[in-house]
Amino acid sequence: MLQVKLSPGAWLLSCALLAASLPANAQWRKKKDKGKTPAEVKADTTAGKKPEVSKLKKYSEVITKDMRTDSGFIIVHSKEDDYYFEVPLSVLGKDILIVNRLAQASVDMRNGNWGLTGDQIGEAVYRFEKARNNNIYLRRLSFSEYSGDSTKPMYTNVQRNNVQAIAAVFPIAAYNADSTAVVLNMGEFLNSDNDINYFSQPKLKERAGMGGQQNDRSYIKYVHAYPTNVEVRAFKTYSAGLNPTSSNYSVELNSSMVLLPEKLARPRLEDKRVGYFTVAHRDFDANPQGVANTTYAVRWRLEPKPEDVEKYKRGELVEPAKPIVFYIDPSTPKKWVPYLMQGVNDWKVAFERAGFKNAICAKEAPSREEDSTWSLEDARHSAIIYRPSTVANAMGPNVNDPRTGEILESHIFWYHNVMSLLHKWYFIQCAAVDTGARKMVFDDQLMGELIRFVSSHEVGHTLGLRHNYASSATVPVENLRNKAWVEQHGHTPSIMDYARFNYVAQPEDNISRAGLYPRINDYDKWAIEWGYKWRPDIRDEYAEQQLLTAIVTDSLKNKRLLFGSELEPMDPRCQSEDLGDDAVKASTYGIMNLKRIIKHMAEWTYQPEKDYEDMRELLSTLYNQYGTYVGHVLRNIGTEYHNERIASQPGVNYEPVPYDRQKQAMAFVDREVFTTPEWLNEKSLMQNIPDKFGIDLIDIQRGVIVGLFNRLRLTAMQAAQYDKNYTVKVYTIEEMLQDLDKSIFRELYEGKSVSFYRRNLQKIYINKLMEMVYPTSDNDQVYSSINLVYTYHLSDINDLFRAALVKSQQLLTKYQADPRMDKETKLHLKELSAKIRKMGEKEIRF
Structure with a gap:
């Protein structure tokens, strides 16, 4: 989520609110701030004055000559397993983005396409700030709500309701020689299984099958400092957690602590007609009579020299x-x-x-x-x-x-x-x-x-x-x-x-x-x-x-x-x-x-x-x-165009796909899917593999029929049919069912036998219709009229089966043989008719 950087004064207010909730904090603030101006109190908070310097060790006692020193926006001192951050007072109150990734992964912990080098395991913004009793707080910042004008009453209200969480506290080990920086002992913290520098969400560890950290097999490999970032590399061993594939896992994790720009880039407000990723926040200033979601496009900062x-x-x-x-x-x-x-x-x-x-x-x-x-x-x-x-x-x-x-x-x-x-x-x-x-x-x-x-x-x-x-x-x-x-x-x-x-x-x-x-x-x-x-x-x-x-x-x-x-x-x-x-x-x-x-x-x-x-x-x-090709066509049936537009643009936002295009799509489905695509049953291939064309075809045809009876599609069709604002002809559910009948039961209208593959198609269709007429789960009332359409349609199909059988019997009596309908087809129709009748007796008698 997004928020423009808050001023140090805002964070002082948040600290004051937190202090007010605790008696000890109130006593400390009263004692320390007595007789001071607000500016002096602010200076104590953000500039890091040393109220109890006599209790601290000397810099030379903490940072010894045998330590390695890396200079960056935070100076890092290290020796063996000891790591000290020398944090300049000028860094206090500044926003630091911490991004954590897998640096080296274990093959056993992979879950799908997750669990490889570079995968992100955490990201949040933090801020160091001076606290009581020679401590430094690390606050986790939220940018979900925002009021940017500190001169308005709304600003104070927003801050009062957005106290930022204290994620960690670090005792000050020492001040540097000129008191412009504090020294923090970070070794134990960095080697712990903390959620700031490593897995920020327990579910990420669960996904990898990881349990708790095994401290005797975990250590910090290095910490490197750069002008705008600090890189922490840790070797971590975890016990097996949920769904383990081994007794433990060893990985390397990298935590990047990035100092965010002090001069904010100018954001660019989103236009939904141009496809950019975005970040957003609730903005209490954007709408004077309400709350607006302000959304910015995600971009690099490009400016000329x-x-x-x-x-x-x-x-x-x-x-x-x-x-x-x-x-x-x-x-x-x-x-x-x-x-x-x-x-x-x-x-x-x-x-x-x-x-x-x-x-x-x-x-x-x-x-x-x-x-x-x-x-x-x-x-x-x-x-x-x-x-x-x-x-x-x-x-x-x-x-x-x-x-x-x-x-x-x-x-x-x-x-x-x-x-x-x-x-x-x-x-x-x-x-x-x-x-x-x-x-x-x-x-x-x-x-x-x-x-x-x-x-x-x-x-x-x-x-x-x-x-x-x-x-x-x-x-x-x-x-x-x-x-x-x-x-x-x-x-x-x-x-x-x-x-x-x-x-x-x-x-x-x-x-x-x-x-x-x-x-x-x-x-x-x-x-x-x-x-x-x-x-x-x-x-x-x-x-x-x-x-x-x-x-x-x-x-x-x-x-x-x-x-x-x-x-x-x-x-x-x-x-x-x-x-x-x-x-x-x-x-x-x-x-x-x-x-x-x-x-x-x-x-x-x-x-x-x-x-x-x-x-x-x-x-x-x-x-x-x-x-995929069939799916592209199927998407044109019972759907609508969505035109992203603003009020000054001509036209409408939503309009149904033209009637003729939907009819053409149904004709395509008849031609390319329901008419058995024998070309897919290529003998030169099928004779050398265990796959069976009939099974694959059932999957394809079932997918099309299930797709046609998608609830979102049918609801849209019904809405278009009864919406009086539509002046164009629309493709209705009833017409779609009629087109499906003509396609799927073509042989019955022509009095011909039904092939093996087509019999399977007809069974899929009837089963889906019965599922729609007698759903196993409750449906919203909006679907009741749709189900009624299916009910009567299923009755009509059953009449079609009976008529085809009667006509076949009449021909058999007249000619002692039926040249048009074989035995398998008759048994098939009797089976389907009996299934419909048996199901119907539970609810409605046809």
């Missing part, structure tokens, strides 16, 4: 005073380093839209010979960390100042096994059009280019950008098959979309990789300009918001700048891994390519020295891709 300010104002490109630098983990395989670096450097062009050149770059981490003091754990450094893991993923989190949203550093995690995921994606989506993808091991150039695109995507997250799932939906599907257009403009306007690769392109289109890969594109450059353009002449963030709001409103006339959240539950434009403005067309093209690939999969995956497990895994990926 003082000598370049006027050049920047004239529109000249200048280098920032402090560029964004990512170091490449030295353990990264050398052949992938150039591609990871290029993924970072590709963002340079986006920052030029914001007026900065060379604003971001990647560098190889210096070797120990080049710089013995350099460390990946140093919180001043951002890095791409290479992880030897089976996890097929990459991620780009950042650490930011909770007061303003300013990004301070980032560690991008690159998991080794992400390359297997890239291979599967590109093989299944592009092998039909790229001959280089038709193999089990890609050449280094192709894999390197795929790594580059993922690197760019993750860097985008570290710059503050969220996923933009709506971006690809702005591109006409036929443009994705236009070689000249797609190679020039790309298949999606944003690399922050989950668009992956251009699976719409067909072999005859002859599209090169330039039209298949994602790239940093129009939306990304525009979003970086919104977030990073420096406007020093604007009074404050509120005046800046007025200007930016007008700019965004005007810019969005360009549809390629549309943003759609990955959290959007209903809008079919906001989907993962979809392409184009028409899901039916795009998915049809995608399935056409899958049909080409599956025919050659045995050939393209052939490895004479191996078994068929790799082929089986790729086939599973193909099935999943097919399901």
